[in-house]
Amino acid sequence: MVLALPDEAATAALAARLAPLLRPGDLVCLEGELGAGKTAFARALINALPGPREEVPSPTFTLVQTYPRDGLEVWHFDLYRLERPGEIWELGLEEALVAGASLIEWPSRAGGLLPEERLVLRFAHAGAGRRVTLEPHGAWAGRLTELAG
Amino acid sequence: MRVLGIETSCDETAAAVVESAAGRGGRILSNRVLSQLEEHRPFGGVVPEIAARAHLDHVDRLVAEAMAEAGLGFAELDGVAATVGPGLIGGVLVGAMTGKAIAAVHGKPFVAVNHLEGHALTVRLTDGLDFPYLLLLVSGGHCQLLAVEGVGRYRRYGSTLDDAVGEAFDKVAKLLGLGYPGGPAVERAAAGGDPARFALPRPMKGRPDCDFSFSGLKTAVRQAVEKAVEAAGPLDERARADLAASFQAAVAEVLQDRAARALARFAAELGRPGPLVVAGGVAANRSLRAALAEVAAAAGAVLVAPPPGLCTDNGAMIAWAGLERLRLGAADPLDFRARPRWPLEELSAPVPEPAQWEPAQ
Numbered sequence: 001m002v003l004a005l006p007d008e009a010a011t012a013a014l015a016a017r018l019a020p021l022l023r024p025g026d027l028v029c030l031e032g033e034l035g036a037g038k039t040a041f042a043r044a045l046i047n048a049l050p051g052p053r054e055e056v057p058s059p060t061f062t063l064v065q066t067y068p069r070d071g072l073e074v075w076h077f078d079l080y081r082l083e084r085p086g087e088i089w090e091l092g093l094e095e096a097l098v099a100g101a102s103l104i105e106w107p108s109r110a111g112g113l114l115p116e117e118r119l120v121l122r123f124a125h126a127g128a129g130r131r132v133t134l135e136p137h138g139a140w141a142g143r144l145t146e147l148a149g
Numbered sequence: 150m151r152v153l154g155i156e157t158s159c160d161e162t163a164a165a166v167v168e169s170a171a172g173r174g175g176r177i178l179s180n181r182v183l184s185q186l187e188e189h190r191p192f193g194g195v196v197p198e199i200a201a202r203a204h205l206d207h208v209d210r211l212v213a214e215a216m217a218e219a220g221l222g223f224a225e226l227d228g229v230a231a232t233v234g235p236g237l238i239g240g241v242l243v244g245a246m247t248g249k250a251i252a253a254v255h256g257k258p259f260v261a262v263n264h265l266e267g268h269a270l271t272v273r274l275t276d277g278l279d280f281p282y283l284l285l286l287v288s289g290g291h292c293q294l295l296a297v298e299g300v301g302r303y304r305r306y307g308s309t310l311d312d313a314v315g316e317a318f319d320k321v322a323k324l325l326g327l328g329y330p331g332g333p334a335v336e337r338a339a340a341g342g343d344p345a346r347f348a349l350p351r352p353m354k355g356r357p358d359c360d361f362s363f364s365g366l367k368t369a370v371r372q373a374v375e376k377a378v379e380a381a382g383p384l385d386e387r388a389r390a391d392l393a394a395s396f397q398a399a400v401a402e403v404l405q406d407r408a409a410r411a412l413a414r415f416a417a418e419l420g421r422p423g424p425l426v427v428a429g430g431v432a433a434n435r436s437l438r439a440a441l442a443e444v445a446a447a448a449g450a451v452l453v454a455p456p457p458g459l460c461t462d463n464g465a466m467i468a469w470a471g472l473e474r475l476r477l478g479a480a481d482p483l484d485f486r487a488r489p490r491w492p493l494e495e496l497s498a499p500v501p502e503p504a505q506w507e508p509a510q
Contacts, residue, residue, distance in 0.1 A: 034320055035368030039311060058312045058364070060320075061159075061290035063237060065490060090201060090239045125372075 001144070006129035008044075011037065014132070015044035017147050022049065022072060022101045027115060029107040032123030037130045038105045041121065042076050045103065049074065059105075064091045066100070073100035085111030119144070150227045150476055151178070151219075153251070154468025155212065157204040157244030158236025158264045159290070164211040165464030166219035166226075167274060169472055174277030179218035180465045181211045182458075201239030208247050215464065223255040228480065230260040230471020232267065234488030241487045249483045258480035260471035265493045267466035268428045269297055271455045274469040278424065278453060283415045285408055285441070288429030289315030293493075294359045294411040296419065297426075300473045301498035306411045307359025314400060314431045317363040321370050321396050325389050335393045336434050342387075342394030347373050349399040354406045359414065361407060363400075370396050401440035408441055412448040423450025433457040474499050 005011050022028075028045075030038040043056035051069035059065045059078040067074045075096035082088060088110045096102045097115065107114055117138035124131050136144045156163040165180040183203075216223065231248025234241055245261070252259035268286055272278045281298040283306075292315075293308035312320070315332060322331030327338055349369050352362040370392065377388050384392070408425060416422050425445040431437065432454050445452040459465060474480070479499030 033371075034324065035364070035371045039364065043311075055308065055310060057309055058316060060316050061313065062235070062489070090237075092238070 001134040003132050003134070004126065004129065005037070005123075005132055006127075008040070011041055011130070012044045012048070015041060015048040019045055019048035021143055021146060022074075024072060024099060024101060025097060026101040027097065027118040028101070028103050029114070029118050029120045030103060030105045030123065031107065031120060033125075036123035036125060037132075038123055039078075041123065041132075042103045042105070046074050046076065064096075075100045075102045077102060077104040079104065079106040079109035082106075082109040085109065085113050088113055150472055151221065151225065152228045152230055152260075152468045152472040152475060153212070153215065153223075153226050153248075154262070154267075154464045154466070154471055155208065155229075155231040155244045155248045156264070156267070156462055156464045156467045157208060157240045157247075158232045158234070159240065159462055161462045162204045162207045162211055162244075163462065163464035163467075164208070164215040165468050166215055166221060167465055167468040167472060169476065170277075172277070173273075173279075175274045175469055175472065177274070177465045178221070179215040180458075180463060181215045181218070182461075182463050183207050183211055201237070201243060204240045204243040208243055211464075212247065212251070223251060223257070226255070226257055228252070228258045228260055228471055228475045229255075230262045230467050230474075232264045232467050233261040233485060234263065234491040236264055236489065238487060238489045241489070245485075245487050253483055258475060259483055259485075260474050260479070261481040261485040262467045262470045262474075263491055263493065263496055264462075264467070265291065265491075266301070266303075266496060267470045269295065269303065269493065270300070270470050270473055271428055271459050271466045272426050272453050273473070274465065275455050275459060276453055278426070281415075281419050281421075282424045282426050282453070283408075283411055283450075285404070285411075285425065285427045285432075286429045287314045287404070287427065287431035287437075289313060289319065289431075291429060292361050292363070294407065295493060296415055298419075299498055300470075300477060301479075301496045303493040303496065305492075305494050306414060307361065307407065309361040309363060311362050311364035312367060314361070314363060314404075315429070317367050317400065318431070320367050321393070324367075324371055324374050325384065325392055327389065327393070332431060332434060335397060336436065338390050338393035339397040339436065340390075340394075342390030342392070344391075344394040344398035346391040347395035349373065349395050351399055351402050351406070354403055357410070359407055359411045361403065363403075366396070366399055366403075397434075397436055401437055404437060405440050405444040409444050409448065412445070412450055416448070422448050423452075425450050425452050427452065427454045428460055430461045432460040 049069040319331030477499035
């Protein structure tokens with residue numbers, strides 16, 4: 001599924017549709033070059049979940065930030081600075097994958113260590129705005145039909 | 150009063166001993182910093198596992214060196230302070246456990262220090278500055294403006310909505326192929342460049358609040374690089390220098406605008422013009438410092454910046470923050486938990502009561 005995200009409002013609208021689908025244990029991978037809109041989407045998604053308004057700064061230096069939302073803890077990872085995949089275990093990934101919903105930027109840095117069951121959002125520049133490709137893996141294929149509806 | 154400080158929250162392992170001077174300010178008896186930069190350089194960034202392991206490998210030795218250089222035994226300390234957050238949890242745990250163990254073994258009070266408070270109070274160690282002052286904290290992971298009204302008393306005026314300034318420098322360095330660490334690399338390249346060649350945005354400039362945003366600026370640099378490559382092939386040295394200079398000029402103008410707003414608010418609320426304090430790794434950038442000095446002067450305020458070696462992460466600032474808390478009678482239990490996320494505004498002010506420990510003469 002390819003969606004145009006011409007502006008911030010479109011990003012927020014997509015986040016608002018995806019947020020109700022998120023469950024503990026979910027893995028959402030955010031791919032795309034520097035400046036493609038990965039963190040902007042993560043910010044929109046976290047704030048689309050019920051709970052107080054959160055600032056969501058880039059986790060590039062902190063590597064991971066957690067956001068307790070009503071009924072769901074979101075773990076926002078940025079693996080940009082990782083070189084060896086094994087380093088991801090130090091960030092608390094195991095706990096995140098069991099207890100929370102994980103949003104992971106630069107997931108390729110984790111090598112093959114992330115579970116196959118995932119939703120991949122691939123962001124790219126499209127004129128002044130962005131374009132996003134949604135790639136469901138495993139059960140996400142079925143779950144995404146809710147999104148389309 | 151003499152305090153040992155331990156810092157392991159990011160890419161430096163550091164230990165230091167400071168003592169309070171008669172009157173204001175303090176004295177650094179030792180300040181050992183082992184930068185893991187060389188180990189990180191091949192990776193183009195700070196690598197967390199390497200950081201945690203290296204902290205573990207080096208922290209005991211650095212503490213021993215700091216104590217030896219200060220010429221003190223543990224028994225002569227008035228307390229032990231360690232960073233317990235915010236930061237990479239693996240590294241933070243190494244320093245926090247080391248500090249707690251030393252405190253427990255030698256029967257000294259332990260202070261759990263917020264890394265950002267270390268940066269915030271450094272100018273009181275180096276310059277004996279009185280409260281209140283306006284703090285611009287700019288580093289790889291942080292970008293915020295705060296009114297500092299006392300130990301543990303911080304009011305945030307604004308912060309970044311997305312990327313920190315240091316992060317923007319690192320990412321721009323990467324886009325321009327300038328290497329790591331990005332701050333010094335961009336500053337060097339910018340020195341010979343034309344800051345007017347590339348028109349880059351000044352995000353947030355003119356907004357009534359004191360917030361920052363650097364993500365759009367990073368994207369604009371990326372687009373400028375792509376356009377330049379399309380027009381003339383791979384970037385030559387000239388283009389790199391001009392892009393670096395244009396980026397740095399944009400950052401300087403944004404920092405000036407935001408700091409000017411904060412200075413006005415500070416003056417209105419606290420009835421005095423600054424001083425404006427700039428701290429954090431990015432404060433080492435001379436061109437940004439000069440830009441901030443201008444804006445401070447225009448507001449009738451002085452700009453105070455710690456020496457570059459105390460702008461980047463170090464143990465002396467942690468020891469000093471611990472000392473400031475101890476002399477107000479505050480210490481922390483040994484089961485104080487490390488906190489990966491710990492905003493300054495969540496800190497509490499120590500209850501102002503007489504110190505429980507006799508200050509060293």
